[in-house]
Amino acid sequence: MKDAPFRLGTRASAWLLILIFAGILASLLVLSWPSIRGFGVGFLVSSEWNPVTKEFGAWPSIVGTIVCSLIAIVLGTILSFGIAFFITEIAPRRIRGVVARLIELMAGIPSIIYGMWGLFVLVPFMATTVQPWLMKVFAPVPVLNQIFGGAPTGVGLFTAGVVLAIMVTPLVSSVMRDVLATVPASMKEAAYAVSATRWEVIRYVLLPKTKVGLIGAVILGFGRALGETMAVTFVIGNAHALTESLFMPTTTIAASIANEFNEATGTLYRSALMEIGLILFVITFLILLASRLLISLTSRQSG
Amino acid sequence: MSRSLSFGRRAKNSLFYLFSVFTTLFALFFLGAIFWELIRSGFAGLDWSDFTENTPPPMTDGGFLNALVGSLIMTTIAMSLATVVGVLVATFLSEFRKQARLGSVVRFLNDILLSAPSIIIGLFIYALLVVPFGGFSGIAGSIALAIVALPMITRTCEDVLRIVPDQLREAGIALGLKRSTVTLRIIYRSARAGMVTAVLLALGRVAGETAPLLFTALNNSGFSANLFAPMPNLPVMIYQFAMSPYENWKELAWAASLLITVFILALNVFSRVIFRPSTSS
Numbered sequence: 001m002k003d004a005p006f007r008l009g010t011r012a013s014a015w016l017l018i019l020i021f022a023g024i025l026a027s028l029l030v031l032s033w034p035s036i037r038g039f040g041v042g043f044l045v046s047s048e049w050n051p052v053t054k055e056f057g058a059w060p061s062i063v064g065t066i067v068c069s070l071i072a073i074v075l076g077t078i079l080s081f082g083i084a085f086f087i088t089e090i091a092p093r094r095i096r097g098v099v100a101r102l103i104e105l106m107a108g109i110p111s112i113i114y115g116m117w118g119l120f121v122l123v124p125f126m127a128t129t130v131q132p133w134l135m136k137v138f139a140p141v142p143v144l145n146q147i148f149g150g151a152p153t154g155v156g157l158f159t160a161g162v163v164l165a166i167m168v169t170p171l172v173s174s175v176m177r178d179v180l181a182t183v184p185a186s187m188k189e190a191a192y193a194v195s196a197t198r199w200e201v202i203r204y205v206l207l208p209k210t211k212v213g214l215i216g217a218v219i220l221g222f223g224r225a226l227g228e229t230m231a232v233t234f235v236i237g238n239a240h241a242l243t244e245s246l247f248m249p250t251t252t253i254a255a256s257i258a259n260e261f262n263e264a265t266g267t268l269y270r271s272a273l274m275e276i277g278l279i280l281f282v283i284t285f286l287i288l289l290a291s292r293l294l295i296s297l298t299s300r301q302s303g
Numbered sequence: 304m305s306r307s308l309s310f311g312r313r314a315k316n317s318l319f320y321l322f323s324v325f326t327t328l329f330a331l332f333f334l335g336a337i338f339w340e341l342i343r344s345g346f347a348g349l350d351w352s353d354f355t356e357n358t359p360p361p362m363t364d365g366g367f368l369n370a371l372v373g374s375l376i377m378t379t380i381a382m383s384l385a386t387v388v389g390v391l392v393a394t395f396l397s398e399f400r401k402q403a404r405l406g407s408v409v410r411f412l413n414d415i416l417l418s419a420p421s422i423i424i425g426l427f428i429y430a431l432l433v434v435p436f437g438g439f440s441g442i443a444g445s446i447a448l449a450i451v452a453l454p455m456i457t458r459t460c461e462d463v464l465r466i467v468p469d470q471l472r473e474a475g476i477a478l479g480l481k482r483s484t485v486t487l488r489i490i491y492r493s494a495r496a497g498m499v500t501a502v503l504l505a506l507g508r509v510a511g512e513t514a515p516l517l518f519t520a521l522n523n524s525g526f527s528a529n530l531f532a533p534m535p536n537l538p539v540m541i542y543q544f545a546m547s548p549y550e551n552w553k554e555l556a557w558a559a560s561l562l563i564t565v566f567i568l569a570l571n572v573f574s575r576v577i578f579r580p581s582t583s584s
Contacts, residue, residue, distance in 0.1 A: 006483035010399060013391035014409045017457070020450060021412040024423065027430035082326025090323050099327060106334050108567050110511020112538055113560045116545045117337045120344075166333045197308065197316040220418075227420025229514040230542065254422050254514070261426075261518055277426045281419065288418045 024281070032275035034267050043275060049240035051264070056272035058253075058279060060242045064157065065252040065280070068232065069225035071161025076168040076225070077218050083169065084176035089198060089206075100177075107170035115234030118163040123235055126162075127154030131247050150245030155237035158246040163235055164225045172221035179213035179298055180206060213298030216291045223287035227280060229254035253280040345561025348554030357526050358540060361549040367559055369526040373535040376528060377441055377520060378509060381448035386502050388449075389456030396457075397464035398472075398486050410461075417454040422514035424450050429518040441527075441534030444520025448509050455505040463497030464490060496578050503574040507567045513538035537563060 029036075035043065039056065046057025087100050131152035138144040183206055191201045207214075237249020238259050251259075253276045264270045308316075352366045359365025392413070396406050424447050432443040467490050475485035491498070516539050523535040537559045544552035544559075 003481040003483045006486070007399060010391045010395035011402075013388045014395040014405065016388060017392050017409055017416070017453070018412055020453075021416060023431060024419070024427040027427050028423070031426075031430050031434075079326045079330050082323040083330055085319075086323040086327045090320060091327075099331070102331055102334060105568070105571065106330070108507055108571055109337065109564060110513070110538070110567070112511060112513045112541055112545075113337070113341065113564060116541065116556065116560060117340055119545065121336065121340050166330070169330055195308075197312055199316040199319040200312070202319065223418055227418075227422070229420060229422045233542075234545070254420055257422055257426065258514060258517055261429075262521070274426060274430075277423055281423050284418060284420060285415055288415060292414070 028274055028278040028281060032271050032278050035271035035275040038268060039272075043272075044279075047240075047242055051266075051269050054266065054268050056268070058272075058276050060240050061251050061253045061256050061276055062279065063242060064236070064250045065226055065254070065283075067246075068157050068160045068164065068236070068252050069222055071157060071246070072164030072168055072225040073172075073218060073222045075162065075165035076172055076221055079165065079169045080173035080176055080217070080221070081214075083173040084180060085202060087173075088177055088180050089202060103170050103173060106166070107174075111167070111228060111230040114163055114167055115231040118159065118231060118235040122163065123154035123159060125154075126159050127152050131158070135247075146244045147246055150243070150247045152247055153237070153249065154247075155235050155249050156243070156245070156247045157236070157250060159235045160232045160252070161246075163231050164228055167228060167231060168221040168225050171224055172217050175217035175220055175295070176214055179210045179217060179295065182213070182298060183209050210298055212294050216294030216298065219287055219291035219294065223284050223291060226287065227254055227284050229258050233258045253277070341557070341561050341564055344554070344557035345564075346558075348556075348558035349561060350558070353555065353558055358524055358535065358544075358555070359551065360524075361547070362551060364551065365555070367537065367540060367555055369523065369535040370537045370540040370559070371562075372526070372528065373441065373520070373523070374510075374537045376530075377445045377448060377516075377534060377536060378506070380442075380445035380530075381452055381509060382502065382506055384446070384449040385452035385456050385505065389453050389501075389505075390460055390498065392453075392457045393460035393464055394486060396461045398482070398490065413454045413457050416450070417458060420514070421451050421512055422517075425515040425518045428515070433519060436531075439519060439521035439533040441520055441530040441532065444516045444534055444536065445530070447515035447519040448512060451512055451515055452505040452509045455508060456501050459501035459504060460494075460498050463494045463501060466497070467494050500574045500578040503570050507570040507574075510567055510570075511538055511563050513542055517542075 035056065039046065043056065043058055044062070045059050046055075047059045048055040048057045049060065050056070083099075083103060087096055087103075091099060131148075131154065134148045135145075135152065138148040187205055187209070188201050191205045196204070232252050233255040236251055236255045238251050238255060239249040240251055240256070241249070243250050257273050257277055261270065261273050264273055350366070352364065354366060354368055354371065356364070356366035357369040358367055392409065395402075396410055400406065428443050428447040428450070432446065433439055436443075471489055471493060472485055475489045476482070480488075516536055520536055520539070521533040522539040522543060523533045525535070527534055541556045541559050541563075544556035547553065
């Protein structure tokens, strides 16, 4: 085989990848142009979403996306933190591999199946058990009784956040494990040698050394949660409304697009959906940038 | 440990153990709950007629033969495209390192594509292939899936190619072989298991992808192998049927979900089996 064609093929493929990226950005920009021109910057902060009067604003879906992902990442971080340390430091060697593999399996389940499970199993459970309980607990607390208030519909930000938390846990815990693995064994052994407990080794050796990388893992999970579509679409309720309550139907950017795009009539409606897609793309891009920076800082420190 | 630890230190340590075990069990509990529901509802809906009949109208019997065939067609095309391009990009990144600047740009953009929401890929292909050619099509769905798979294959393949020791490359070049021959005959061969794993993992991810198909392939209630018409597929069928009020549609959605999950699990196990020999050697 000649050298030149093969070289050319690899180089052309590399350029194709660049073109795809540029194409995504360009097509989002072009198709959202009517909306960008029509609504200007006000699009970002307007809460209007009315296909009949052709008034559109991104604010409720932006807020929904961010709040939903925040709930997911708070719950997901707690889970991932425990799991990462369980697998790397605490579990007996024999159990370690099995648990790691099972958690990996969770990452393999498609988003749509999480969504179906959420709709048919978690939503009824939330509506009949978890939400009424939370409402009772927080009823006397001033602000929290608004957040955990309203009607226990089962759908909404809280349920979506829980489903997303389960979905991001495999990713976050596995990046956390990678980050923890960068700490040299000799450092841990030194601490154990002066009779530190496991917790003390984690608290005074592992955490300070890997803090930045662990935060990077959390941000990476946040980015993943932001763009998650199908699972959220099933359980969010799909209503363009700002709600004080986490139990009321609302929407996220990805869920709005999935739910409305095919039914959207008129250029402006589709264009508004394209524009929120563009906003989502930019947000996930910035989040990825931040997480990569933090994770690479850790590996450089210990490298 | 000869000297006993103070109560406080021991308590803190035990508390952390408890926390860590509890969170792990909690996550595994959810995994179990999802599998339980999949098996319970999935098997209830699974039937031989699922594989011989097309998707039915509401409240009548039927199967998902058309959606299964559509998914197989689109996934095959998508994986073929993504494998060829992905392996070539990975080769560019790992073997032809002279263009380091272009390489780092490509690697960076690949990472962005890897973490881009898959629904954005759907919007992109909608703009690129659906709007200009006047309709939803199987080919648009295939290409959308290919773009989802591409960054995964590129990333994993590059990692796998980089593990190949430089001595092999040097040995090949010392024999007077061209760089392309070295890559095709030596590097690919020694990295084969890892590259196959990369493709299988990407396949597992693409098999259940729904969002990129919503505005590209759409769905089709009848049987269609026409790449230039809307193509039926399992994920969008699951989405539409699960959201519907009809019991028979929901049953089919569960059955199809079970099928996809079993397929993905089998892929995971299989890819682990084939990758083992090359990692241990």
